[in-house]
Each structure stands twice: as structure tokens, then as C-alpha cells.
Amino acid sequence: MRCDPYKEQITLLASGDLPETERDQVERHLSACADCRREFEALRSLCGQIRSLAAENDRAEVPFGLSERLEKNLVAATRGRTWLWQSVAAAAAACVLIGLAVWLISSAGPNDTGTLQKQEPAVSIISTSHPVATATDLPPASWAAYYGAWLQSPETLDKMLARDAAARLKPERNLAGLNVRSFLETMNHIEEKPNENHSVRGCGVSSVV
Amino acid sequence: MSDSCARPDNESLLSRALAGELDAFCGLAREHEKRLYRQALGLCGDRHLAEDLAQETLLEAWKSLSRYDCSCRLSTWLYAILMHRHQKFLRKKGRSLSILEQKAPLTDPAEAASRTEEAERLRAAVEALPTAAREVIQLRFFADATLGEIAVALGIPQGTAKSRLHYALARLRQSCDLELNHFSLGRDSQLEGTTR
Numbered sequence: 514m515r516c517d518p519y520k521e522q523i524t525l526l527a528s529g530d531l532p533e534t535e536r537d538q539v540e541r542h543l544s545a546c547a548d549c550r551r552e553f554e555a556l557r558s559l560c561g562q563i564r565s566l567a568a569e570n571d572r573a574e575v576p577f578g579l580s581e582r583l584e585k586n587l588v589a590a591t592r593g594r595t596w597l598w599q600s601v602a603a604a605a606a607a608c609v610l611i612g613l614a615v616w617l618i619s620s621a622g623p624n625d626t627g628t629l630q631k632q633e634p635a636v637s638i639i640s641t642s643h644p645v646a647t648a649t650d651l652p653p654a655s656w657a658a659y660y661g662a663w664l665q666s667p668e669t670l671d672k673m674l675a676r677d678a679a680a681r682l683k684p685e686r687n688l689a690g691l692n693v694r695s696f697l698e699t700m701n702h703i704e705e706k707p708n709e710n711h712s713v714r715g716c717g718v719s720s721v722v
Numbered sequence: 723m724s725d726s727c728a729r730p731d732n733e734s735l736l737s738r739a740l741a742g743e744l745d746a747f748c749g750l751a752r753e754h755e756k757r758l759y760r761q762a763l764g765l766c767g768d769r770h771l772a773e774d775l776a777q778e779t780l781l782e783a784w785k786s787l788s789r790y791d792c793s794c795r796l797s798t799w800l801y802a803i804l805m806h807r808h809q810k811f812l813r814k815k816g817r818s819l820s821i822l823e824q825k826a827p828l829t830d831p832a833e834a835a836s837r838t839e840e841a842e843r844l845r846a847a848v849e850a851l852p853t854a855a856r857e858v859i860q861l862r863f864f865a866d867a868t869l870g871e872i873a874v875a876l877g878i879p880q881g882t883a884k885s886r887l888h889y890a891l892a893r894l895r896q897s898c899d900l901e902l903n904h905f906s907l908g909r910d911s912q913l914e915g916t917t918r
Contacts (some may be wrong), residue, residue, distance in 0.1 A: 521884065521885070525888065527788045556891055559898065563844065566764075566841055566863075570763060570764035576769060576773065579759060581757055583776060584748050586781075587748065587780055588783060591781075
């Protein structure tokens, strides 16, 4: 008798996992095969023993306060996790906001200056004796200071102008040779037309942008 | 299998827990924790470790609850997590089959006395099975899972679950027979020794 095709089914019958539809066929084989019947009985007994083992586990005493401890730890761990995620989210949000602010400031800076240039007059000093020594967009707030310096002496103004220009230009550049008088004439011109941009070139007002 | 997803009384708990309500999950945990603890004790044999394993299992279950699709009972799903946590613990400790070693000194004496030698041999034989076979035996008999649920819990086809169960039982039967023979031989040889 060929028993091999039934081996798995016999095991499943013993463990209670054989579908009803296959049961008749296997039971017919078992009734005709003594070896398989012995195997089936041994397997059924084995399954019973394993179930007893499992049942023994189910009878194990549960320690006092298990539920409370499990729940407490579960809640604590979950809150810890929530707190951690909230912290991470807050830190991420802060980083994004800071980054956004920095980007806005850095990108808005030049535009704002441009807007100011259009709204307020700015002075460009172009030295004809020293072509690379060009100071552009000197702040209007410093004009009064320049005027005060000129009232003291042309040398004082010269120094001040050179210092301011040096701060705005590369160190190797300077305003040596700039005609101070022409600058002061520009100042007067600016007083007359305060909403225009002006430039000083060598001696005298050269252009109005 | 979806009918076995949840009993009507805990169905709402499950759906609320799935929606992220921790209180609802705690309610579910209360229903399963004792059984989970006992199953953990059956796996590791140590009461403190069993409690830790049950704790880790529930926490893991809460974290990955969104992946629970009701294709098997919650108890089966929890048991599968428990098995993995236990395997992880054993790997961490660098021990594969030392469960009996830790059981011996830590088991309650009264409990130990009530165990028969056969039960201990069978327990040892189950523990000695290859992981794939042992998982199926544990899920089928210790978590009372059906073949379909075993397939879902282990992520294998149902046919594979059947084959593994067949293989595991055949292996257990073989090893228990061998143990029995060894035991008989040992007793016989002892008897022979005493009679000589």
C-alpha cells in the first residue's frame, strides 16, 4: 500500500488541522493500513502531550501587580516616545523658522538697499586721478558729518572720506587725489535736489543718475 | 479569518486603539497580558524575564499596531511578536538553546515537582527544534493558532505552514522516541549494573 501521499494528511488529522473535505479519504486509508494507524495514534498522543504542556503554562501563577506594572510602563514608554517626538518636531520647526528668517533677511537685504537708493539720494565718489578708487552709495546719514568735517578743515573731511570709502572699498583702494571741493559742491547740489542720485567725478558734479 | 479579528466586546477597543488611543490599547493589553506573561514564561522559564518580554511585546505591538490588519487573532499576532522578542533576547545573549539551563535553577520547586519527566523531555525536544519548525509548534499549540493564522503571523504560505507542522511533529515524534529509547536503555543498563 502506498502510504507516502497520506503522511502529511495523517499528521494534520492528528493535530486537528485536516480540512473536513480530506478527512474521509484519510480515514479510509487508516482503516486499511495498520502502520499508518499506529503512526496516527502516536502523533495524536504527541499532540495531546504538547497541548498539556501548553496548558501547564496557562496554569502558571501570575505575579502580583503585573497588570499595573505593565500598564504603567507602557504608558511611561509611550509618553517618553511622544515627548521625544514632540521635542524632535519642535527642534525641526525651530530650525526651519530660523533658516527661513535667515534666507528672508539675506535675500531681502540687497533689494531693500535698491529700494532705498531709488527713494533716497545716494552719492557716488569717482576719483579721476585714481580710477579704481570709487566709493559708491555713501549713506545719506553721513552727509551732515561730512559737511561738519569740511567746516573744520578740508583735511579733516579728506581723512573722513578716505576712511569711509576704505571701509566700503577693497583695502588697496583709496580716494587719494579726490577733489574735496567738487564733493562739497555736490553736497550743495544735493540740498537743492535731495531726491536725485548724484556722483562726484574728479572736479565737479559729473552726472545725476 | 477576519471574523476572528476581535470579539464584539473588544472590537471597539481595537478600532479605537488602531486610531491611536493609548487608553483603548491598554484595555486590550489588560485582556491579553496574563496569557502573554504565561506564554513568555513558557518560552523563557524565568519570571522576571517573562515580565520583561510581555512588556516589550506590548510596547512593540503598540508601536506597530498600524500594521495589524486583523488577518489573524490579536492573541496570535501578539504571540508572534513575543516569539521574535524572545529570539532576539537569545541572540543578544549569544545563546541558542540554553533555555533549559536557565530554567533549572529558576523554576519554582513546587512547579518543577509537578512536572513529569516526559513533559520535561518533550519541552526540551520542542526547544531543540529548528527555529522555523519550533515557531509553528509554538504558534499552533501554545498560542492555539490555526494554520491560516500561523501563515499570516509568520508571513509564509499556508502550504508551507502545513509542511512545517508536519515536519516539526515528525521530528518531535522521532526525538521523543529516541529519548524514550535512551531512557529505557539507560534504565536497563542501570538495572543490569545493579544485578551484576
